[in-house]
Amino acid sequence: xxxxxxxxxxxxxxxxxxxxxxxxxxxxxxxxxxxxxxxxxxxxxxxxxxxxxxxxxxxxxxxxxxxxxxxxxxxxxxxxxxxxxxxxxxxxxxxxxxxxxxxxxxxxxxxxxxxxxxxxxxxxxxxxxxxxxxxxxxxxxxxxxxxxxxxxxxxxxxxxxxxxxxxxxxxxxxxxxxxxxxxxxxxxxxxxxxxxxxxxxxxxx
Numbered sequence: 001x002x003x004x005x006x007x008x009x010x011x012x013x014x015x016x017x018x019x020x021x022x023x024x025x026x027x028x029x030x031x032x033x034x035x036x037x038x039x040x041x042x043x044x045x046x047x048x049x050x051x052x053x054x055x056x057x058x059x060x061x062x063x064x065x066x067x068x069x070x071x072x073x074x075x076x077x078x079x080x081x082x083x084x085x086x087x088x089x090x091x092x093x094x095x096x097x098x099x100x101x102x103x104x105x106x107x108x109x110x111x112x113x114x115x116x117x118x119x120x121x122x123x124x125x126x127x128x129x130x131x132x133x134x135x136x137x138x139x140x141x142x143x144x145x146x147x148x149x150x151x152x153x154x155x156x157x158x159x160x161x162x163x164x165x166x167x168x169x170x171x172x173x174x175x176x177x178x179x180x181x182x183x184x185x186x187x188x189x190x191x192x193x194x195x196x197x198x199x200x201x202x203x204x205x
Contacts, residue, residue, distance in 0.1 A: 014038065014049050015058060018069055026114075026151050026198040027130070028069040067131065081109050083139070084118050089153055090161040091124035091132060091176075105137070105202065112200035117142040119202070120153065120162070126176035127151070127162060136203050138162060140196035151198035156184070157191050162198065 017037055021029045029037070034046040050069065053059045062068035085103040109115060116139030125134050130151065132138060138153075146152045148167040153160060154174055163174035163184065172192070174184040186192050 010038070011049055011052055014046075015053055018059065019071065022071065024147050025149055026200070028067050028071075030066050080106055081115060082106050083116060085137065086118045086120060088123045089120040089138065090159070091122045091126040091134065107202065111202060112139045114139075114141055114199040116140050116199050117196065120160075122162065126178045126181040129177035130164070132162070132177075132198075132201060133203070136201045138198055139200045139202070141199045142196045144194050146194050146197050153195040153198070155191075155193045155195050156186065160195065165194070 014034060017034065018028055021027070021033075031043040031046045031050070034040070034050070035043050038046070040046050050059070050061060054061055058072060060070045060072055062070060083105050085105060105119060118140055119137045120140055122132055122134055122136045122138055127133075132151075140153050146165050148165060150165050151162065152165045152174075153162050154165070156174070161174065161184070163176060166173040166175050166183070172186040174186065176183065
């Protein structure tokens with residue numbers, strides 16, 4: 001297997017970019033995003049670098065997915081995880097909390113980019129452009145902190161929703177990923193808390 005030190009500087013930088021995007025956003029970048037970040041003339045240039053990283057055994061690519069890049073982690077991890085389902089989360093207007101223990105799923109740890117603390121069932125279609133659909137089970141890593149641009153589960157005035165976090169100098173917004181929905185502006189007088197960060201999903205066929 002090729003190590004980080006044997007990669008060209010450009011490919012090492014691309015691998016670091018992929019790792020950072022997964023850590024920040026809970027999902028890998030698309031070829032278009034890699035091309036934009038590195039100033040490539042076309043996606044085909046980015047694709048050549050991705051093929052090289054795949055051949056080096058550092059990543060794998062799931063066919064026919066816009067964000068199909070997966071990091072290959074050789075560190076030992078538990079193969080199967082028992083993860084509780086703690087209710088629903090709104091992908092639309094926030095809904096009332098439903099955080100009782102509903103069920104437990106036993107899942108392969110490789111399902112997720114980071115091991116989640118719990119699962120929530122998505123109710124709504126406001127995150128479809130990020131590949132999160134009504135009925136999906138989203139894995140959530142419990143955290144009160146999140147970086148700008150991450151997909152989070154937030155509690156706003158006692159109701160929970162899943163959105164992208166946007167932090168500005170003088171504002172905080174929860175962004176849907178469906179043009180049919182408007183961003184939610186968090187006012188200073190509202191009760192707002194970050195419950196956790198998105199780290200993957202399970203879709204029942």
